[in-house]
Amino acid sequence: MPEADVRLDRVTKRFGDFTAVDDLSLTMERGEFFALLGPSGCGKTTTLRMIGGFEEVTAGTVYLGGADVTELPPFKRNVNTVFQNYALFPHLDVYENIAFGLRRRRVPEGEVRAQVKFMLKLVDLPGYEKRRPNQLSGGQQQRVALARALINSPQVLLLDEPLGALDLKLRKQMQVELKRIQSEIGITFIFVTHDQEEAMTMSDRIAVMREGRIEQLGRPEELYERPASSFVAGFLGVSNLLDGEVVGRHGELVDVQLGDGTLVRAPAAASNGDTHVRVGVRPEKLRVTSSHTEAPRSVEDTNALEGTVLDASYIGVSTQYIVQTADGHKLTVYAQNLETSGASEALADGQTVQLTWRPQHTFVIARTDRDVDATPQYEEGQVPS
């Protein structure tokens, strides 16, 4: 059992009538890269701010390395934060910004100089000591903010939408950079993001949050391959969901009858014994073939659905199809352009096709009234007020 670094025990935060974080319990392990992922207003930033000490906790306890820090102000907690817009001190140069934490602890000048130098090297900005924050680009400011936090060798580093203000190319670059730095210094990183791809790329574990609660917690591939709810399925990537009833079981697999009577199979373990279910399959797991060329295979090892191509868009690495099934569901399919070499070879609109996929690639979600299709929202994940 890895050591717990940060532990939230039944933490609640209310702003007036609004409950931002609702009875949340969560454990982050030492040295892990942990993401809080969710749409705007889901409570992820508030959760981070409670760990940092910037929000008072309405109820519950915050533990840092085993010690109760719920009542401690930020300057008495051994955590540091990289703020959303970096919050670099505009009246200080890069050197003094980075040295700020050491100065508070009255570290001798010689050691300050050595450590700032080391940090600037770590974040790949040597020679920038005398610059002012307003003379730096967004990416450079981001690195300075990182150095300023890390120089205090915190137990945990908190990152609030750290890459939100950067353009796409720089963001990709910083994702790799952050992972490198984290593995180099080996401390716990907890970061907040609304960008599912960013969370997937960087994190060891992700907590998907919704309305102040954790919707699902797990490794990126667990969340992607086995989402526990329609919300998670929709928030992490694109998914095709079909309502059905569990009608039988064959060893490791269950039979699910869809609305139009088609039988599909899914791993029994995923169904949790529910009967009213939704089955889901990711677009890249679907194989689309022209109905004439291939006869339907047996249901034993392949799930199959008939449909009509509504739209085919050639997008380079793949071709994206929208296929409508007999009972009106629209499914998204990403077909890798492995052998085809152009839009002309794609299946035409209106063509009847067959969709096939392996039962193991099917996931099953219990149908509940909380089912809402989630679409990732790309606004700033700010604290709701």
Add this chain to the structure above:
Amino acid sequence: MAATAGTVSRASAPERPRPLMQRIGRAVLPAYTGLVVIYLFLPIVVMAVFGFNDIEGRFNFTWQGFTLDHWQNLFNRYPALNQSLLNSLTVGIISTLVATIFGTLIGLALTRYEFRGRTPLNLLIFLPIATPEIVLGASLLAMFVSAGIGRDLTTITIAHIMFNISFVVVTVRARIAGFDRALEEAAMDLGADEWTTFRKVTFPLIFPGILAAALLAFALSIDDFVITQFTAGQTVTFPLWVYGASRIGVPPQVNVMGTLIFFIALVGIVLWVVLQRREMTAVPTTVDH
């Protein structure tokens, strides 16, 4: 041929004449600007020039010849004028200091904290600015008289602090309103307690606003006439002395003092701008690597 004409002829196309209105605008704007500048500075030039006027008699209204006499004998002709200037400086410095401290604290409280009566206070703070000075002065006099307080330098100072606080609050509040609270959170995150955060982050960043407010307060105090007239009693400040002297002829020494005050202010402003420039310019920004 016709199809390519549009693209080929582009380089050699004659420059289109500017519209008439634009040409008139180009001629009128500098002239207009020049006139406004003259309008603003002519009185100051006149004041400075007449400080060198070699006057016969008491009146300094017509040019009679050049002399440096008033500059050389600035402080040894009219002891009462010296005293009045000293009084004005005393009131100005004390009222500026006190009003800046209180006004800054009120400005911080009004922008930072939610408290009962904040909204009304935000509006009430404008009242001393909006109320006609003459009304303020008269009611201050009535207040001091009915309270049995003798009018002297102290009552002048109290009155000046009163109207200066409002101006300081309004100026400082504007500066604090644009202040990013995340900077204070960042300071605390890095181990600074509340007082250190104020000292190292908040104060340096709102200092330009505080300085601007203090300069404004001093400028308002040093030449205030109306309120001072009501609250001065037998005490004479610089504006009161000048007003009194105007009936029998204002000596050129007043022009010289005015010129000096103007130049001290000018030097202050130039220094300030130069300092600001130095903060802003340094190494040019490079692209990310």
